[in-house]
Amino acid sequence: MKKERPVNLDLSTIKFPAAAKASILHRISGVVMLFSLAFLIWAFAVSLSGPEGFAQIESIMTSFIAKFIGWGILTALGFHLIIGLRHLVMDMGYWEELDSGRISANISIALSVILSVLVGVWLW
Known part of the structure; x- marks a missing residue:
């Protein structure tokens, strides 16, 4: 028997x-x-340690790299939330067809990009 598999x-x-x-x-x-979460828990713990710790985290968070990391975290959170809601709607039996699934995925990705831009504007 000859199997036609890609080489x-x-x-x-x-x-x-x-x-x-x-x-x-x-x-x-x-x-x-x-x-x-490791970074966020560390920053939270240091900021609650006292006024010096809060000032240290405040000075770190005003740098470009920290804002970029914060933007990445908030973008991941927003994307995960929007796509997660899409998955929940699909679990309820909607948007399961090919066309509606494609459309809902494209809309969810577009909403996530818009949210990402808005978060960037808010941070900077």
Whole structure:
């Protein structure tokens, strides 16, 4: 029996549908939020240690790198929230068809990009 399998699969030629991109990015944003908890818990603990600790965290948070990290964390949170709501609606039995799933994924990604820009404007 002859099996017709690809010999060399070029992954750069594969185009994922919008729903797959949204699902993969939802998982990545969850991992980003998990790792960002270490930084946030540290900053919270130091800021509550006293006036010196609060001043130290305040001076760190005014730098460009800290604002960029904060923007990344808030962007991941917003994306995870929006796509998570999309997944909850799909779990209730809506947007399960191919067209509605694609449209809802594209709208969710667009809303996440808009939210990301608004968070950037708010931080800077």
